[in-house]
Amino acid sequence: MTTKYAETEQKTGVKYVGQPIDRLDGRAKTTGEARFAAEHRYPGLAHAALVHATIARGRIVGVDTEAARAVPGVIEVLTHENAPAMKPPPSVSLLNPSSLATGTSVNYLATDQVHWNGQPVAVTVAETPEAARHAARLVRLTYEELPAVVDFASEEPNAVPQKSSALQSAAATKGDAEAALAAAAVSVDLHFSTPPYNHNAIEPHATTAVWDGDRLTVHEGTQSIAWLRKHLALRFGVPEQGIRVLSPYVGGAFGGKSMVWAGTLLAVLAARATARPVRLALTREGVYHTVGGRTPSTQRVALGADEDGRMTALIHTSVARTGRTGGGPEQITAASGHLYDAQNIRLRQSLVQLDLLANTYMRAPGESIGTFALESAVDELAFDLGMDPIELRMRNEPERNPLDGKRFAHRMLREAYAEGAERFGWRERDPRPGSMRDGQWLVGMGVATAYHPAWQMPADVTVRLGADGGVVVRCAMQEMGMGAATVQAQIAADEMGVPLESVRVEYGDSELPDAPGAGGSMQTASVAASLVDATRKLKQAVHALARRSPGSPLRGLRPADLEARDGGLYQGGTGETYAEILTRAGRDHLEASGGTGMIRFLAKTLRDRRRWVKAASGAQFCEVRVNQDTGEVRVSRWLGVFDVGRVINAKTAAGQLRGGIVMGIGMALSEETLIDHRTGRIVNPSLAEYHVPVHADIPRIDVHYLDDPDPTMPLGLIGVGEVSITGVAAAVANAVRHATGRRILDLPITLDKLL
Numbered sequence: 001m002t003t004k005y006a007e008t009e010q011k012t013g014v015k016y017v018g019q020p021i022d023r024l025d026g027r028a029k030t031t032g033e034a035r036f037a038a039e040h041r042y043p044g045l046a047h048a049a050l051v052h053a054t055i056a057r058g059r060i061v062g063v064d065t066e067a068a069r070a071v072p073g074v075i076e077v078l079t080h081e082n083a084p085a086m087k088p089p090p091s092v093s094l095l096n097p098s099s100l101a102t103g104t105s106v107n108y109l110a111t112d113q114v115h116w117n118g119q120p121v122a123v124t125v126a127e128t129p130e131a132a133r134h135a136a137r138l139v140r141l142t143y144e145e146l147p148a149v150v151d152f153a154s155e156e157p158n159a160v161p162q163k164s165s166a167l168q169s170a171a172a173t174k175g176d177a178e179a180a181l182a183a184a185a186v187s188v189d190l191h192f193s194t195p196p197y198n199h200n201a202i203e204p205h206a207t208t209a210v211w212d213g214d215r216l217t218v219h220e221g222t223q224s225i226a227w228l229r230k231h232l233a234l235r236f237g238v239p240e241q242g243i244r245v246l247s248p249y250v251g252g253a254f255g256g257k258s259m260v261w262a263g264t265l266l267a268v269l270a271a272r273a274t275a276r277p278v279r280l281a282l283t284r285e286g287v288y289h290t291v292g293g294r295t296p297s298t299q300r301v302a303l304g305a306d307e308d309g310r311m312t313a314l315i316h317t318s319v320a321r322t323g324r325t326g327g328g329p330e331q332i333t334a335a336s337g338h339l340y341d342a343q344n345i346r347l348r349q350s351l352v353q354l355d356l357l358a359n360t361y362m363r364a365p366g367e368s369i370g371t372f373a374l375e376s377a378v379d380e381l382a383f384d385l386g387m388d389p390i391e392l393r394m395r396n397e398p399e400r401n402p403l404d405g406k407r408f409a410h411r412m413l414r415e416a417y418a419e420g421a422e423r424f425g426w427r428e429r430d431p432r433p434g435s436m437r438d439g440q441w442l443v444g445m446g447v448a449t450a451y452h453p454a455w456q457m458p459a460d461v462t463v464r465l466g467a468d469g470g471v472v473v474r475c476a477m478q479e480m481g482m483g484a485a486t487v488q489a490q491i492a493a494d495e496m497g498v499p500l501e502s503v504r505v506e507y508g509d510s511e512l513p514d515a516p517g518a519g520g521s522m523q524t525a526s527v528a529a530s531l532v533d534a535t536r537k538l539k540q541a542v543h544a545l546a547r548r549s550p551g552s553p554l555r556g557l558r559p560a561d562l563e564a565r566d567g568g569l570y571q572g573g574t575g576e577t578y579a580e581i582l583t584r585a586g587r588d589h590l591e592a593s594g595g596t597g598m599i600r601f602l603a604k605t606l607r608d609r610r611r612w613v614k615a616a617s618g619a620q621f622c623e624v625r626v627n628q629d630t631g632e633v634r635v636s637r638w639l640g641v642f643d644v645g646r647v648i649n650a651k652t653a654a655g656q657l658r659g660g661i662v663m664g665i666g667m668a669l670s671e672e673t674l675i676d677h678r679t680g681r682i683v684n685p686s687l688a689e690y691h692v693p694v695h696a697d698i699p700r701i702d703v704h705y706l707d708d709p710d711p712t713m714p715l716g717l718i719g720v721g722e723v724s725i726t727g728v729a730a731a732v733a734n735a736v737r738h739a740t741g742r743r744i745l746d747l748p749i750t751l752d753k754l755l
């Protein structure tokens, strides 16, 4: 795919941006050289394990650690009776960065209160992980139990309206949508439900914590080095500068490693209490009990249209849940304010609080499940109108943001659908449900729209140019395996005009300049903006240095006329290499920093938000085969066409987009966290019983992108991390509807629902 990018390439000599470059960390990971958080050895390293509460709500009244302490190799057993105190978690406020990482408001081991079934209530520390885990099973706790409210389905009718915040609008209204719905020529009014989901990164959360006096080193795979460090400084009452967070490798995260959860805090606490380096690697089950997952939801989507399919009413309401000790709303109805040019719109989000672990970020929180409901309802409306679902979407494709008339910074849904329909062979679809077959398999084709907002945060980046012409990019960003560092290397190589092999990117270390967290699909754009700023300043500094030497051919040239290429600065045939310039000046390196201060950044963000709606979007195309006898659903083909602005790396971007689609197929067909509605216990906290898709469940996934730069984003790029999971569950449900005539409103679409 080449569109405008090809033109840019000729003008600026762009060489690496856009290419399918292999990940720079790929070799270390595939050869096993990469050390993850639980793979660091220290002399005297001890191992910790968690004890989880077995009631949903109440108080610990008895602690018996005798049997646990008797296990050979056990060093310490910490409970609320003997653990050193941490400072209580701060309440979440935008003005306090350390609070943004607060996973729950529980001050672990400082309280006898139990707030969810699975809450960590004790920690064992031993010479081996086996001894620690064995001892954890032998800790005897007795409880005074209190009534707990854990069943979302029965509490959902008591939901209260969510308040809007600076970051999230919980309600929006245009016109009178209920009246328009009642008066509409054609309408649908559907109620959906989605279950809770949990993160299942390949690398379960792990921490290795090492104290040296008041100095602390923490190895942990985290999405937010800066938040983690600030949060630990606050909880342990030590200076932030004395804490080093090392996170060069993160084995997947999906939002589950953004906040600070019990495992991290208790590893650090155990290390302090025992004066030993401590490693705490959560079990898979431990992740489910200590790291929040995605909220379940109920949703109503009602759509009204005239005979021609022009939408007159769009209503989307949702109920979600948080824990009583943490969690937050997810923007379930947000995309519905941007996708269709309906004359009347009503969006509302409500919440219930339950005695369960807090929810947290999980890939496209809100939009992923919100687009399931919205895009299923749009498909149903198309059936009722007897209209092609793509045609219905195109008739309602807005020129401006439907809610407030703001302009879209970039919007190519028409192009995405046109290209997708062509490539997928949409024309071959017989619109009659149940009309397409392959032996005993009913074949269905469905589409849905993907949508995720584009964000950016301030970042600090330093670029260092050595006298050998080598370039080092330094930024404490997070690499979770998506190619984050590789794409910055490509950008740096192009901006400096040096071979990719000459660029090294240092990341994953709190000693480096601050980056935002890897979340909200915003890391790459945020870091790229500061990187480009730093390289610009660096080239100016090189030029200034050259101009001071009488022998330099750059003396009479203006910076604006210079091109960075071939390892130096040139105008036409005149110029010289960085190595020549630095060596002549007797400098062994030059360095420059890029970034925006918070105030300037906020001013620009607010200005931008008044003017534009920024987002990534796409068209998802799905083909399913549904077994007519067993109801089994197999996804047989997938194609996604995405508008994600400029693509920096064709290979890693495609990997991200495919990964989101795989996760969405899991959401649609098999994943579901089952919570015992009497006890609040998660009953399937393992990969054996929580079914993520396996290779055999996933067909070839075709991804394409329109590769047209967004003029309002750094380098024209829009994040690719989250948009690809949105719309996926709806595309599956719509294909199932086409195959079988059955509209499934409750995820996951398991075979029992089709019989």
Ligand code: MOS
Binding pocket: 223, 253, 254, 255, 256, 258, 361, 362, 363, 364, 365, 518, 519, 520, 521, 722
């Ligand atoms: Mo994410 S859910 O943006 O880590």
